[in-house]
Amino acid sequence: NFASAAVDLVKVYGSGDTAVRALDGVTAGFPPAAFSAIMGPSGSGKSTLMHCLAGLDTATSGAALLGGKDLTRLSDNTLTRVRRDRIGFVFQAFNLLPTLTAEENILLPLNLAGRRADRAWFRQLVQALGLSPRLAHRPSEMSGGQQQRVALARALVTRPEVIFADEPTGNLDSTSSTDVLNLLRQAVREFGQTIVMVTHDDRAASYADHVVRMADGRVVQAVAA
Ligand code: ADP
Numbered sequence: 673n674f675a676s677a678a679v680d681l682v683k684v685y686g687s688g689d690t691a692v693r694a695l696d697g698v699t700a701g702f703p704p705a706a707f708s709a710i711m712g713p714s715g716s717g718k719s720t721l722m723h724c725l726a727g728l729d730t731a732t733s734g735a736a737l738l739g740g741k742d743l744t745r746l747s748d749n750t751l752t753r754v755r756r757d758r759i760g761f762v763f764q765a766f767n768l769l770p771t772l773t774a775e776e777n778i779l780l781p782l783n784l785a786g787r788r789a790d791r792a793w794f795r796q797l798v799q800a801l802g803l804s805p806r807l808a809h810r811p812s813e814m815s816g817g818q819q820q821r822v823a824l825a826r827a828l829v830t831r832p833e834v835i836f837a838d839e840p841t842g843n844l845d846s847t848s849s850t851d852v853l854n855l856l857r858q859a860v861r862e863f864g865q866t867i868v869m870v871t872h873d874d875r876a877a878s879y880a881d882h883v884v885r886m887a888d889g890r891v892v893q894a895v896a897a
């Protein structure tokens with residue numbers, strides 16, 4: 673009974689001589705209301721796995737389950753709705769909209785879903801992430817670390833069932849990293865959200881309840897932390 677799971681997932685990029693088998697039969701489960709980390713060397717398939725599990729990329733074969741439903745079998749419309757309503761994604765490249773302020777970027781998913789902000793949760797998020805003095809700034813006026821925290825707030829604001837975060841502490845100093853990791857843990861403990869985080873960082877992984885290790889497109893170890 674997993675919040676998110678891969679079943680014999682295969683992803684091949686390209687074809688012929690230049691084909692890359694980024695996922696070579698990955699089976700892994702991410703328990704609900706838990707904080708999981710995916711670790712492994714660069715190029716081992718971590719980002720590809722997360723993109724497939726979040727319905728952002730289509731696998732070549734196998735199943736990408738969200739709450740038991742195979743995302744690879746949904747129509748585009750249904751998949752768009754599932755992504756919007758049930759999944760949060762923190763991209764490595766932030767993907768913030770340059771013309772919007774930090775506050776507008778954070779509230780965007782709520783606006784897109786036609787939902788009202790829970791102001792108390794919004795304030796708590798913004799404060800925990802140290803973004804209060806930055807809300808009126810645009811991404812170009814913020815540091816990489818600040819942009820990363822805005823991206824994280826945007827993923828958390830709707831309280832989705834599952835949040836996928838690609839190296840969420842990658843651009844942060846150690847104080848900001850600790851704030852972000854504590855916030856992710858709080859989302860799990862207080863709101864029962866499921867977090868799946870890709871990280872290179874052993875300290876970040878030590879916050880996780882569960883660690884999946886990948887190498888060459890395969891899972892080489894899955895352990896409770
Ligand atoms: P990381 O390995 O830390 O995830 P990468 O630099 O490998 O970061 O990948 C960043 C983005 O570039 C990802 O979205 C990935 O899908 C894409 N990418 C990675 N390798 C290739 C490649 N060989 N050709 C095209 N796109 C790639």
Ligand code: ADP
Pocket residue numbers: 685686692693694712713714715716717718719720721
């Ligand atoms: P990781 O996140 O562990 O660094 P990735 O999932 O980004 O690994 O990449 C796994 C493999 O797939 C790498 O060999 C990478 O170059 C390749 N790859 C990733 N994205 C693309 C892409 N869009 N096109 C071609 N190859 C890709």
